[in-house]
Structures are given as C-alpha cells and as structure tokens.
Amino acid sequence: MEFALIEVSVQPKSSKSIIVKTEKGLKAYLNSPPVDGKANAECIRLFSETLKIAKSRISVIKGEKSKKKILKIEGLSKNAAESILLG
Numbered sequence: 001m002e003f004a005l006i007e008v009s010v011q012p013k014s015s016k017s018i019i020v021k022t023e024k025g026l027k028a029y030l031n032s033p034p035v036d037g038k039a040n041a042e043c044i045r046l047f048s049e050t051l052k053i054a055k056s057r058i059s060v061i062k063g064e065k066s067k068k069k070i071l072k073i074e075g076l077s078k079n080a081a082e083s084i085l086l087g
Helices: 038-051 078-086
Strands: 003-011 018-022 025-029 058-062 068-074
Touching: 003 038, 003 078, 018 038, 018 078, 025 038, 038 058, 038 068, 038 078
Parallel strands: 003 025
Antiparallel strands: 003 068, 018 025, 058 068
C-alpha cells in the first residue's frame, strides 16, 4: 500500500485552523492548545478534511511533542498528497 510522508510545522493556539504553504514547506495553524494531544488530533482532522480521506489513514509518526511533525498518510502517494495540499 502506498503512503506519503509529509513534513509540517504546527502553530498551536491560532485564531483559526488552516494549512498554508511557506518558503520552508507546509505550516498548519491550529486552534487547539498543545495539551493532551489536542493539537495533534486537530492536525490530523485538518489534514483529513483537506485531503478528503479518513482520519484513521493519517498518523503522526515523528514529533508528537514537537512543532515539527512528520505525518504518514496512507493510500496517497507523496505527489498526490502534495498536489492537493499545495494546490
């Protein structure tokens, strides 16, 4: 099964939840605070809605307690995921 590994920087406690493209890659602004995994859960939900795939197909494989994360997205190639995210 194919999958994509996507690097993302997160900014918790933002006014709105959105994924943006920056010079350094993807950045996810999250409404949730980085407490009890709430920011990670919101990050997964945001990517799930953007990519139109189930939340169960996305996991944080590196950086659970860091602002720099690597997400594993199952069922999509890296090219397919990036073309949707970078639009």
